Amino acid sequence: MKVLKIAGALALGAMLAACQTNGMGTKQIGGGLIGAGVGGLAGSQIGDGRGQLLATGTGAVIGLLVGSEIGKSLDRADKLYAERTAQQALETNPSGQPARWRNPDSGNRGQITPTRTYKQSGSYCREYQTTIMVGGKAQTGYGTACRMPDGSWQMQ
Template structure:
Protein backbone atom coordinates (compact mmCIF):
# COMPACT_ATOMS: atom_id res chain seq x y z
CA UNK A 1 0.00 0.00 0.00
CA UNK A 2 1.49 3.40 -0.98
CA UNK A 3 2.40 5.79 1.85
CA UNK A 4 -0.31 8.27 0.84
CA UNK A 5 -3.03 5.59 0.97
CA UNK A 6 -1.75 4.37 4.36
CA UNK A 7 -1.91 7.92 5.72
CA UNK A 8 -5.50 8.31 4.50
CA UNK A 9 -6.39 4.92 5.93
CA UNK A 10 -4.93 5.85 9.34
CA UNK A 11 -6.75 9.20 9.23
CA UNK A 12 -10.03 7.43 8.46
CA UNK A 13 -9.50 4.98 11.33
CA UNK A 14 -8.72 7.85 13.74
CA UNK A 15 -11.87 9.68 12.61
CA UNK A 16 -14.04 6.59 13.08
CA UNK A 17 -12.46 5.91 16.48
CA UNK A 18 -13.08 9.51 17.57
CA UNK A 19 -16.71 9.31 16.38
CA UNK A 20 -17.19 6.05 18.29
CA UNK A 21 -15.69 7.60 21.42
CA UNK A 22 -18.03 10.59 21.14
CA UNK A 23 -21.03 8.28 20.66
CA UNK A 24 -20.10 6.18 23.68
CA UNK A 25 -19.51 9.30 25.78
CA UNK A 26 -22.86 10.77 24.73
CA UNK A 27 -24.64 7.53 25.60
CA UNK A 28 -22.96 7.37 29.00
CA UNK A 29 -23.71 11.01 29.64
CA UNK A 30 -27.38 10.67 28.79
CA UNK A 31 -27.57 7.53 30.89
CA UNK A 32 -26.35 9.57 33.87
CA UNK A 33 -29.12 12.10 33.24
CA UNK A 34 -31.83 9.52 32.79
CA UNK A 35 -33.51 10.66 35.99
CA UNK A 36 -34.50 13.85 34.13
CA UNK A 37 -36.59 11.95 31.55
CA UNK A 38 -40.17 13.19 31.35
CA UNK A 39 -39.53 16.13 33.66
CA UNK A 40 -40.61 19.62 32.60
CA UNK A 41 -37.05 20.69 31.71
CA UNK A 42 -36.90 18.00 29.02
CA UNK A 43 -39.90 19.54 27.25
CA UNK A 44 -38.66 23.13 27.45
CA UNK A 45 -37.32 24.84 24.37
CA UNK A 46 -35.41 28.13 24.23
CA UNK A 47 -38.61 30.20 23.96
CA UNK A 48 -40.08 28.42 27.00
CA UNK A 49 -36.96 29.23 29.00
CA UNK A 50 -37.28 32.84 27.85
CA UNK A 51 -40.91 32.92 29.06
CA UNK A 52 -39.76 31.62 32.46
CA UNK A 53 -36.93 34.17 32.55
CA UNK A 54 -39.34 37.01 31.67
CA UNK A 55 -41.69 35.92 34.47
CA UNK A 56 -38.75 35.71 36.89
CA UNK A 57 -37.62 39.24 35.99
CA UNK A 58 -41.14 40.57 36.64
CA UNK A 59 -41.59 38.63 39.90
CA UNK A 60 -38.19 39.66 41.25
CA UNK A 61 -38.96 43.31 40.48
CA UNK A 62 -42.58 43.44 41.67
CA UNK A 63 -43.40 40.67 44.16
CA UNK A 64 -42.76 40.68 47.90
CA UNK A 65 -41.04 37.73 49.55
CA UNK A 66 -43.49 34.82 49.53
CA UNK A 67 -45.73 36.25 46.76
CA UNK A 68 -46.00 34.19 43.58
CA UNK A 69 -46.32 35.11 39.93
CA UNK A 70 -47.86 32.52 37.61
CA UNK A 71 -46.28 31.92 34.20
CA UNK A 72 -46.93 29.69 31.17
CA UNK A 73 -45.47 28.98 27.77
CA UNK A 74 -48.49 30.07 25.69
CA UNK A 75 -47.32 31.70 22.50
CA UNK A 76 -43.88 30.04 22.49
CA UNK A 77 -44.76 27.56 19.76
CA UNK A 78 -44.19 24.52 22.00
CA UNK A 79 -46.92 21.88 21.63
CA UNK A 80 -46.36 20.79 25.25
CA UNK A 81 -48.19 23.13 27.64
CA UNK A 82 -45.91 24.20 30.49
CA UNK A 83 -46.86 26.44 33.38
CA UNK A 84 -45.74 27.20 36.91
CA UNK A 85 -44.87 29.90 39.40
CA UNK A 86 -42.00 32.20 40.34
CA UNK A 87 -41.83 33.04 44.04
CA UNK A 88 -39.17 35.30 45.54
CA UNK A 89 -38.37 33.93 49.01
CA UNK A 90 -35.73 36.01 50.72
CA UNK A 91 -34.18 39.39 49.92
CA UNK A 92 -30.64 40.21 51.07
CA UNK A 93 -27.49 42.04 50.01
CA UNK A 94 -24.40 40.28 48.68
CA UNK A 95 -21.25 41.98 47.37
CA UNK A 96 -23.14 45.28 47.21
CA UNK A 97 -25.95 43.82 45.08
CA UNK A 98 -29.59 43.25 45.97
CA UNK A 99 -30.15 39.49 45.85
CA UNK A 100 -33.17 37.26 46.27
CA UNK A 101 -33.62 33.56 46.73
CA UNK A 102 -36.36 32.45 44.37
CA UNK A 103 -38.42 29.31 43.86
CA UNK A 104 -39.10 28.46 40.21
CA UNK A 105 -41.73 25.83 39.50
CA UNK A 106 -42.51 24.25 36.11
CA UNK A 107 -45.32 21.77 35.46
CA UNK A 108 -45.59 19.71 32.25
CA UNK A 109 -47.36 16.44 31.43
CA UNK A 110 -48.30 15.88 35.07
CA UNK A 111 -44.74 16.31 36.35
CA UNK A 112 -43.57 19.15 38.60
CA UNK A 113 -40.01 20.38 38.78
CA UNK A 114 -38.69 22.95 41.26
CA UNK A 115 -35.47 24.97 41.29
CA UNK A 116 -34.33 27.25 44.10
CA UNK A 117 -31.55 29.50 42.81
CA UNK A 118 -30.41 32.92 44.01
CA UNK A 119 -30.61 35.91 41.67
CA UNK A 120 -28.86 39.25 42.05
CA UNK A 121 -29.84 42.55 40.43
CA UNK A 122 -27.08 43.78 38.13
CA UNK A 123 -26.13 47.41 37.46
CA UNK A 124 -28.16 47.27 34.21
CA UNK A 125 -31.30 46.47 36.24
CA UNK A 126 -31.56 42.83 35.13
CA UNK A 127 -31.56 39.92 37.52
CA UNK A 128 -28.91 37.27 36.95
CA UNK A 129 -28.56 33.89 38.63
CA UNK A 130 -25.76 33.82 41.15
CA UNK A 131 -23.26 31.02 40.62
CA UNK A 132 -23.41 28.60 43.50
Template structure:
Protein backbone atom coordinates in the same frame (compact mmCIF):
# COMPACT_ATOMS: atom_id res chain seq x y z
CA UNK B 1 -24.31 113.31 1.50
CA UNK B 2 -26.32 111.59 4.16
CA UNK B 3 -27.70 109.14 1.59
CA UNK B 4 -24.20 108.54 0.26
CA UNK B 5 -23.06 107.55 3.78
CA UNK B 6 -26.00 105.21 4.11
CA UNK B 7 -25.23 103.62 0.76
CA UNK B 8 -21.60 103.17 1.74
CA UNK B 9 -22.61 101.57 5.05
CA UNK B 10 -25.05 99.24 3.28
CA UNK B 11 -22.35 98.29 0.79
CA UNK B 12 -19.89 97.53 3.59
CA UNK B 13 -22.45 95.32 5.32
CA UNK B 14 -23.18 93.42 2.13
CA UNK B 15 -19.50 92.90 1.41
CA UNK B 16 -18.87 91.58 4.92
CA UNK B 17 -21.85 89.23 4.69
CA UNK B 18 -20.79 88.01 1.27
CA UNK B 19 -17.46 86.93 2.70
CA UNK B 20 -19.25 84.51 5.04
CA UNK B 21 -20.53 82.22 2.31
CA UNK B 22 -19.28 80.97 -1.00
CA UNK B 23 -21.45 82.27 -3.82
CA UNK B 24 -23.89 79.57 -4.95
CA UNK B 25 -23.11 77.27 -2.01
CA UNK B 26 -25.81 75.98 0.26
CA UNK B 27 -25.59 77.23 3.84
CA UNK B 28 -24.02 74.67 6.15
CA UNK B 29 -26.27 73.57 8.98
CA UNK B 30 -24.83 71.21 11.56
CA UNK B 31 -27.09 68.41 12.72
CA UNK B 32 -27.81 68.22 16.43
CA UNK B 33 -25.75 65.63 18.26
CA UNK B 34 -27.63 62.37 18.61
CA UNK B 35 -28.36 61.26 22.15
CA UNK B 36 -26.44 58.13 23.10
CA UNK B 37 -28.48 54.99 22.68
CA UNK B 38 -28.93 53.24 26.02
CA UNK B 39 -27.44 49.78 26.09
CA UNK B 40 -29.96 47.08 26.93
CA UNK B 41 -28.95 44.66 29.64
CA UNK B 42 -28.08 41.18 28.42
CA UNK B 43 -30.97 38.72 28.49
CA UNK B 44 -31.58 37.07 31.84
CA UNK B 45 -30.32 33.49 31.99
CA UNK B 46 -32.39 31.77 34.67
CA UNK B 47 -33.01 28.29 35.97
CA UNK B 48 -35.00 27.38 32.86
CA UNK B 49 -31.91 27.97 30.72
CA UNK B 50 -29.94 25.27 32.57
CA UNK B 51 -30.50 21.61 33.39
CA UNK B 52 -33.69 22.52 35.27
CA UNK B 53 -35.33 23.53 31.98
CA UNK B 54 -33.83 20.88 29.72
CA UNK B 55 -37.34 19.63 28.83
CA UNK B 56 -38.51 23.10 27.74
CA UNK B 57 -38.32 24.47 24.21
CA UNK B 58 -36.78 27.90 23.56
CA UNK B 59 -40.11 29.79 23.73
CA UNK B 60 -41.05 28.16 27.06
CA UNK B 61 -37.58 28.88 28.48
CA UNK B 62 -37.99 32.55 27.58
CA UNK B 63 -41.45 32.67 29.17
CA UNK B 64 -40.18 30.93 32.32
CA UNK B 65 -37.15 33.24 32.58
CA UNK B 66 -39.38 36.30 32.14
CA UNK B 67 -41.51 35.06 35.06
CA UNK B 68 -38.36 34.74 37.17
CA UNK B 69 -37.38 38.33 36.40
CA UNK B 70 -40.90 39.57 37.22
CA UNK B 71 -40.93 37.67 40.52
CA UNK B 72 -37.43 38.79 41.48
CA UNK B 73 -38.25 42.42 40.69
CA UNK B 74 -41.66 42.55 42.40
CA UNK B 75 -41.03 40.14 45.26
CA UNK B 76 -44.39 38.51 44.44
CA UNK B 77 -45.23 35.05 43.13
CA UNK B 78 -45.59 35.00 39.34
CA UNK B 79 -47.27 32.32 37.28
CA UNK B 80 -46.65 31.64 33.63
CA UNK B 81 -48.18 29.52 30.88
CA UNK B 82 -46.22 28.41 27.85
CA UNK B 83 -46.89 26.30 24.80
CA UNK B 84 -48.23 22.73 24.76
CA UNK B 85 -49.75 22.92 28.25
CA UNK B 86 -46.44 23.69 29.98
CA UNK B 87 -46.82 26.10 32.89
CA UNK B 88 -45.29 27.03 36.19
CA UNK B 89 -44.75 29.60 38.90
CA UNK B 90 -41.90 31.42 40.60
CA UNK B 91 -42.03 32.06 44.35
CA UNK B 92 -39.46 34.63 45.47
CA UNK B 93 -38.07 34.80 48.98
CA UNK B 94 -37.32 37.94 50.94
CA UNK B 95 -34.75 40.33 49.51
CA UNK B 96 -31.29 40.07 51.00
CA UNK B 97 -29.64 43.32 49.90
CA UNK B 98 -29.47 43.21 46.12
CA UNK B 99 -30.07 39.45 46.05
CA UNK B 100 -33.13 37.25 46.37
CA UNK B 101 -33.62 33.48 46.69
CA UNK B 102 -36.51 31.88 44.82
CA UNK B 103 -38.07 28.58 43.87
CA UNK B 104 -39.38 27.81 40.40
CA UNK B 105 -41.87 25.03 39.75
CA UNK B 106 -42.55 23.85 36.21
CA UNK B 107 -45.35 21.47 35.20
CA UNK B 108 -44.70 19.33 32.14
CA UNK B 109 -47.40 16.80 31.28
CA UNK B 110 -48.94 17.59 34.68
CA UNK B 111 -45.79 16.56 36.57
CA UNK B 112 -44.10 19.19 38.74
CA UNK B 113 -40.39 19.81 38.76
CA UNK B 114 -39.02 22.33 41.28
CA UNK B 115 -35.69 24.11 41.24
CA UNK B 116 -34.20 26.65 43.63
CA UNK B 117 -31.96 29.54 42.84
CA UNK B 118 -30.65 32.89 43.93
CA UNK B 119 -30.20 35.97 41.79
CA UNK B 120 -28.63 39.37 42.40
CA UNK B 121 -29.00 42.75 40.76
CA UNK B 122 -26.31 43.31 38.15
CA UNK B 123 -24.63 46.71 37.64
CA UNK B 124 -26.72 47.21 34.48
CA UNK B 125 -29.93 46.97 36.57
CA UNK B 126 -30.92 43.52 35.37
CA UNK B 127 -30.74 40.25 37.33
CA UNK B 128 -27.98 37.66 37.26
CA UNK B 129 -28.41 34.10 38.51
CA UNK B 130 -25.82 33.20 41.13
CA UNK B 131 -23.81 30.04 40.69
Protein backbone atom coordinates in the same frame (compact mmCIF):
# COMPACT_ATOMS: atom_id res chain seq x y z
CA MET C 1 -28.94 25.31 53.66
CA LYS C 2 -25.97 25.54 51.25
CA VAL C 3 -27.04 22.21 49.75
CA LEU C 4 -30.58 23.53 49.13
CA LYS C 5 -29.22 26.64 47.40
CA ILE C 6 -26.93 24.55 45.21
CA ALA C 7 -29.78 22.16 44.45
CA GLY C 8 -32.01 25.10 43.53
CA ALA C 9 -29.45 26.60 41.22
CA LEU C 10 -28.90 23.17 39.71
CA ALA C 11 -32.59 22.57 39.15
CA LEU C 12 -33.35 26.01 37.72
CA GLY C 13 -30.20 26.06 35.64
CA ALA C 14 -30.94 22.64 34.21
CA MET C 15 -34.56 23.57 33.58
CA LEU C 16 -33.73 26.77 31.73
CA ALA C 17 -30.48 25.71 30.08
CA ALA C 18 -32.03 22.54 28.74
CA CYS C 19 -33.97 24.65 26.24
CA GLN C 20 -30.92 26.09 24.51
CA THR C 21 -30.60 23.40 21.87
CA ASN C 22 -33.16 22.72 19.17
CA GLY C 23 -34.09 19.92 16.81
CA MET C 24 -35.41 16.42 17.45
CA GLY C 25 -33.64 14.86 20.41
CA THR C 26 -30.99 17.54 20.77
CA LYS C 27 -32.89 19.37 23.52
CA GLN C 28 -32.81 16.20 25.62
CA ILE C 29 -29.11 15.57 24.93
CA GLY C 30 -28.16 19.21 25.43
CA GLY C 31 -30.25 19.45 28.59
CA GLY C 32 -28.63 16.32 29.96
CA LEU C 33 -25.12 17.53 29.23
CA ILE C 34 -25.73 20.98 30.66
CA GLY C 35 -27.46 19.46 33.69
CA ALA C 36 -24.54 17.09 34.24
CA GLY C 37 -22.07 19.96 34.11
CA VAL C 38 -24.07 22.14 36.50
CA GLY C 39 -24.67 19.16 38.80
CA GLY C 40 -21.02 18.19 38.83
CA LEU C 41 -20.02 21.77 39.61
CA ALA C 42 -22.59 21.98 42.41
CA GLY C 43 -21.49 18.63 43.82
CA SER C 44 -17.83 19.71 43.83
CA GLN C 45 -18.72 22.42 46.37
CA ILE C 46 -19.69 19.79 48.96
CA GLY C 47 -17.29 17.93 51.22
CA ASP C 48 -13.63 17.20 50.63
CA GLY C 49 -11.43 14.32 49.53
CA ARG C 50 -13.31 11.17 48.54
CA GLY C 51 -16.59 12.65 49.81
CA GLN C 52 -16.19 15.57 47.42
CA LEU C 53 -15.51 13.22 44.53
CA LEU C 54 -18.64 11.24 45.37
CA ALA C 55 -20.70 14.44 45.67
CA THR C 56 -19.38 15.65 42.30
CA GLY C 57 -20.31 12.37 40.62
CA THR C 58 -23.71 12.26 42.28
CA GLY C 59 -24.41 15.87 41.30
CA ALA C 60 -23.46 15.14 37.70
CA VAL C 61 -25.77 12.11 37.51
CA ILE C 62 -28.71 13.95 39.09
CA GLY C 63 -28.11 16.95 36.81
CA LEU C 64 -27.98 14.66 33.78
CA LEU C 65 -31.30 13.06 34.65
CA VAL C 66 -33.11 16.30 35.50
CA GLY C 67 -31.70 18.21 32.53
CA SER C 68 -32.48 15.37 30.14
CA GLU C 69 -36.09 15.05 31.24
CA ILE C 70 -36.76 18.76 31.13
CA GLY C 71 -34.78 19.25 27.91
CA LYS C 72 -36.90 16.78 26.02
CA SER C 73 -40.06 18.70 26.89
CA LEU C 74 -39.28 22.41 27.15
CA ASP C 75 -38.84 24.55 24.07
CA ARG C 76 -37.45 28.00 23.38
CA ALA C 77 -40.82 29.68 24.00
CA ASP C 78 -41.11 28.00 27.43
CA LYS C 79 -37.68 29.32 28.32
CA LEU C 80 -38.62 32.86 27.29
CA TYR C 81 -41.82 32.77 29.35
CA ALA C 82 -39.89 31.47 32.38
CA GLU C 83 -37.05 33.98 32.06
CA ARG C 84 -39.33 37.00 31.59
CA THR C 85 -41.48 35.97 34.52
CA ALA C 86 -38.43 35.40 36.74
CA GLN C 87 -36.94 38.81 35.89
CA GLN C 88 -40.22 40.59 36.60
CA ALA C 89 -40.94 38.68 39.81
CA LEU C 90 -37.46 39.23 41.23
CA GLU C 91 -37.70 42.95 40.48
CA THR C 92 -41.26 43.70 41.61
CA ASN C 93 -42.89 40.91 43.64
CA PRO C 94 -42.84 41.07 47.42
CA SER C 95 -41.46 38.00 49.19
CA GLY C 96 -44.01 35.20 49.20
CA GLN C 97 -45.94 36.43 46.13
CA PRO C 98 -45.62 34.00 43.19
CA ALA C 99 -45.46 35.01 39.54
CA ARG C 100 -46.83 32.47 37.09
CA TRP C 101 -46.21 31.78 33.40
CA ARG C 102 -47.86 29.47 30.89
CA ASN C 103 -47.04 28.67 27.30
CA PRO C 104 -50.42 28.31 25.53
CA ASP C 105 -48.83 26.34 22.69
CA SER C 106 -47.06 23.64 24.74
CA GLY C 107 -49.22 23.76 27.87
CA ASN C 108 -46.05 23.85 30.01
CA ARG C 109 -46.22 26.25 32.92
CA GLY C 110 -44.40 27.35 36.01
CA GLN C 111 -44.01 29.87 38.76
CA ILE C 112 -41.29 31.64 40.69
CA THR C 113 -41.75 32.96 44.21
CA PRO C 114 -39.20 35.33 45.76
CA THR C 115 -38.73 34.26 49.38
CA ARG C 116 -36.14 36.62 50.88
CA THR C 117 -34.32 39.82 49.90
CA TYR C 118 -30.91 40.85 51.23
CA LYS C 119 -27.87 42.92 50.28
CA GLN C 120 -24.55 41.25 49.45
CA SER C 121 -21.39 43.11 48.40
CA GLY C 122 -23.43 46.18 47.54
CA SER C 123 -25.93 44.31 45.35
CA TYR C 124 -29.47 43.27 46.13
CA CYS C 125 -30.04 39.52 46.06
CA ARG C 126 -33.18 37.44 46.38
CA GLU C 127 -33.74 33.84 47.27
CA TYR C 128 -36.54 32.18 45.33
CA GLN C 129 -38.46 28.96 44.89
CA THR C 130 -39.50 27.80 41.44
CA THR C 131 -41.76 25.09 40.10
CA ILE C 132 -42.06 24.06 36.46
CA MET C 133 -44.81 21.72 35.24
CA VAL C 134 -43.88 19.68 32.17
CA GLY C 135 -46.16 16.91 30.96
CA GLY C 136 -48.05 16.95 34.26
CA LYS C 137 -44.88 16.45 36.32
CA ALA C 138 -43.61 19.13 38.68
CA GLN C 139 -39.91 19.99 39.02
CA THR C 140 -39.06 22.26 41.93
CA GLY C 141 -35.95 24.18 42.82
CA TYR C 142 -34.54 26.80 45.14
CA GLY C 143 -31.89 29.37 44.37
CA THR C 144 -30.52 32.88 44.62
CA ALA C 145 -30.39 35.70 42.07
CA CYS C 146 -28.57 39.02 42.38
CA ARG C 147 -29.28 42.28 40.57
CA MET C 148 -26.58 43.22 38.07
CA PRO C 149 -25.50 46.82 37.37
CA ASP C 150 -27.67 46.84 34.22
CA GLY C 151 -30.77 46.07 36.33
CA SER C 152 -31.17 42.45 35.23
CA TRP C 153 -31.18 39.57 37.70
CA GLN C 154 -28.55 36.86 37.41
CA MET C 155 -29.18 33.41 38.85
CA GLN C 156 -26.30 32.36 41.11
